[in-house]
Amino acid sequence: MYFAALLARTEDGWEASDTELDNVETLSDLAELAREASTEDDTVLVLIEQEDAWFGVVRVDGEEDPRIYVSDAAAAARSSYGEILLTDELLGRDPGVDDVVDLDALDLDGTEDGESDDNEPDNDPDSDDDRPGTSAEAVPHSPVGDPLILDDLGVGEKELRVLDADDALNAIAEALGASEVLETVR
Template identity: 70%
Template sequence: MYFAALLARTEDGWEASDTELDDVETLSDLSDLAREALAAADAEDDTVLVFIEQEDAWFGVVRVDGEDDPRIFISDAAAAARSSYGEILLTDELLGKDPDAADDDLDALDLDGTEDGESRAADGEDGDEASGGAGDEVVPAGPLGDTEILADLGFPEKELLALDGTDALSEIADVLGAAEVLETVR
């Protein structure tokens, strides 16, 4: 079960709206959705947060500030990699991959997806990492992304990293002063 909400900062505080991600296929689509929420909220500030959560397994926060590139934090990248919504957030840039190198890498792989002489266990098959969807790339377990995504809003990096999946988004919203509006859409 997933939960997704948009929080747009207005002159009267935060405004929340739940959102369907069924038509969202890329991070660009998600960013466009966030910018539309800003326009609809007639927001004075051009900051919108997208909260995505999968039943205590992982959560993600995407921050869109005006036309800037979105900033992303994922609580557990390996868990998110097993989710269609998580895969939207796990961009090549976030994973530290060069998107142009993907075609070159295919030439060096054996039919089982390993490099010549490399065993499958070397690819993280020991449970510490997860294979993602497209390309079966290895995704690290644990937090990934911009750990200071909420620092200027009063939620420091240390507290963000200490959150587990249980009620994490509610804790963030509480510190931001948006707990009540978030609960109205939950």
């Protein structure tokens, strides 16, 4: 089960709104949605969680590039909402590298140069492959992004990293003094 909310900082405190992410396909779409929630160029936080699996925070300050924190990149990668947050830059990889197949590097049998053409499964327990053609290192089972995303708002790096996915958004809202407004949209 997913939950997503926008917290917009105003002169009077935080305002929360429930948000539908069904029409959001990219991080740019999400940042635009966040900017629309603010009447000024104030801070807007997009809080996303998948129950007991992962949570993410996207911070948009005016027209600046969004800042992102995801508690468990591998868990988020298995989610359509998580995939929006997990940009190539955030994961530290070159854009589109996993999506491009160099046809010149393939032998006539379809294997890459120097690669075995046997079709036996890899039973090596130390293998990095979780899925065919991907590396477990590409999406780590750990937090990614800006751990200082909420530091100036009262949630430091240490506090952010130890939050449980099942209660993280409530803890963040409480630290911001926005737990009541978040609860109204939950």
